[in-house]
Amino acid sequence: MKLLTKKEKLEIHKLLLELYPHRRCALEYSTPFELLVASRLSAQCTDVRVNIVTEELFKKYRTPQDFASLTVEELEPMIRSCGLGNTKARDIIAASKKVIELGGIPDTMDGMLSIPGIGRKIANLLLGEIFEQPGVVIVDTHCIRLANRMGFVSEKDPKKIETELRKVIPANESLDFCHAIVFHGRQVCSARNPDCENCPLSGLCKKYL
Numbered sequence: 001m002k003l004l005t006k007k008e009k010l011e012i013h014k015l016l017l018e019l020y021p022h023r024r025c026a027l028e029y030s031t032p033f034e035l036l037v038a039s040r041l042s043a044q045c046t047d048v049r050v051n052i053v054t055e056e057l058f059k060k061y062r063t064p065q066d067f068a069s070l071t072v073e074e075l076e077p078m079i080r081s082c083g084l085g086n087t088k089a090r091d092i093i094a095a096s097k098k099v100i101e102l103g104g105i106p107d108t109m110d111g112m113l114s115i116p117g118i119g120r121k122i123a124n125l126l127l128g129e130i131f132e133q134p135g136v137v138i139v140d141t142h143c144i145r146l147a148n149r150m151g152f153v154s155e156k157d158p159k160k161i162e163t164e165l166r167k168v169i170p171a172n173e174s175l176d177f178c179h180a181i182v183f184h185g186r187q188v189c190s191a192r193n194p195d196c197e198n199c200p201l202s203g204l205c206k207k208y209l
């Protein structure tokens, strides 16, 4: 498939920001550490389900110290409905201990990646949401699907997609772009049923053309 030109990519980027002015992170949180926990829970789970679970969870446990005091056996039942309960419980407890050891959530990619259970997707999200760092690119399942369909990339490797998108999306708008692409993936360009006929991006999208 032919890829979009840089001009076309920027046009789609602009359109996406116009289409979704109320774009935001769909995970509910009130502290940076809560976002870290919610992000880890969101792997292979819907944000809606994570928000239901964390609404109860964060009433009792909120800080790294709270979570570090738990055992996997204590935490797992509370997060089981998000799936991968044992793995996520183990990671969240280990991440809590690491954040305590570091004296807080680090503000660099390398620092983020030193935390158990945190990969590039969550690290970019946290760097953008918490530290408002420019140039973050969150490559989740929606981003992989839409970036390929629209013709930003012909590539499934998240790190390569991140690099390609960073080359073209303005750094100060890349977090907004990622949130908007998730909204578009949920509302119009779903995995099974993309509504191309009614898609405002169809004039540019390479899948539709």
Ligand code: SF4
Residues within 6 Å of the ligand: 149, 150, 188, 189, 190, 194, 195, 196, 197, 199, 200, 201, 202, 205, 206, 207, 208
């Ligand atoms: S035209 Fe179709 S494939 Fe392209 S972004 Fe819109 S819904 Fe997705």
